[in-house]
Amino acid sequence: MSENTVYVLNGPNLNLLGMREPEIYGTDTLDDIAGMLEDHAKGLGLEIHMRQSNHEGHLIDWLHEAQAEGAKAVILNAGAYTHTSIALYDAIKSIKTPVIEVHLSDPMKREEFRHISYVGMAAVKAIMGLGPKGYIVALDFAAEL
Numbered sequence: 001m002s003e004n005t006v007y008v009l010n011g012p013n014l015n016l017l018g019m020r021e022p023e024i025y026g027t028d029t030l031d032d033i034a035g036m037l038e039d040h041a042k043g044l045g046l047e048i049h050m051r052q053s054n055h056e057g058h059l060i061d062w063l064h065e066a067q068a069e070g071a072k073a074v075i076l077n078a079g080a081y082t083h084t085s086i087a088l089y090d091a092i093k094s095i096k097t098p099v100i101e102v103h104l105s106d107p108m109k110r111e112e113f114r115h116i117s118y119v120g121m122a123a124v125k126a127i128m129g130l131g132p133k134g135y136i137v138a139l140d141f142a143a144e145l
Contacts, residue, residue: 004045006142007066008037008135009059010052011079017104024105028132040136044143046072056081060091067095073142074099075135082119092122098145100138101126 010030013020018029028036034050041048049071051062059078066074076099081088092099101119106129120126125141127134 003070003072005047005049005069005071006041006139007062007071007074008034008048008050009062009074009076009078010050011056011059011077011081012054014077014079015052015054026104026131033132033135036132037135037139040139044139046139046143048139056085056087060087063088063091063095063097063099067097071097073097073145075102075138075142076100076119076123077102077104077135078119082117085118089118089122092119098124098142100124100141101128102134102138103128104131104134105129 014030018027018032030052037048037050053059059076059081063074074097078085078088078101082101082103099119099122101117101123117126125138127137130137
C-alpha cells in the first residue's frame with residue numbers, strides 16, 4: 001500500500017444500488033461507481049480500495065486499517081450509519097487519515113432524521129446530492145490533500 005491509496009468505504013444497503021429506490025439513488029450500481037472511480041483514480045495517480053459492508057464494525061475496522069496502512073484518505077458513504085453511529089464518529093476522530101463524507105442524495109432534503117450526520121461532524125469535507133459524481137468530487141478533493 002502506498003500514500004497514494006484512497007479507501008472508498010460504503011455502508012449498509014449500498015450493495016443494492018441500481019435496484020434500491022432508483023428515484024433517490026439512481027440506476028448506477030456500486031460496481032459501476034467503482035469502475036468510474038478506478039478510471040478517474042488512474043488519471044490522478046491514485047489507487048482505490050473499494051469496499052462495502054452492511055456491518056458497522058467492518059467500517060470501523062477498515063478506517064483503522066486505512067490509518068495503519070498509510071492511506072492518503074478515506075471516502076466514506078456510511079449510508080444510514082451516518083445518522084446513528086457515534087462509533088463511526090469516534091473511529092474517524094481516532095485516526096489521522098482524512099475522511100471525506102459522500103452521499104448520493106442530499107440528506108438535508110430528505111426526512112428530518114437524516115439531517116444529523118455524526119460522520120460529517122468528524123469528516124474533513126462532506127459532498128452530498130451529486131449522485132455518483134459525488135465520489136469523483138471526493139476523489140479530486142482527496143488528491144489535493
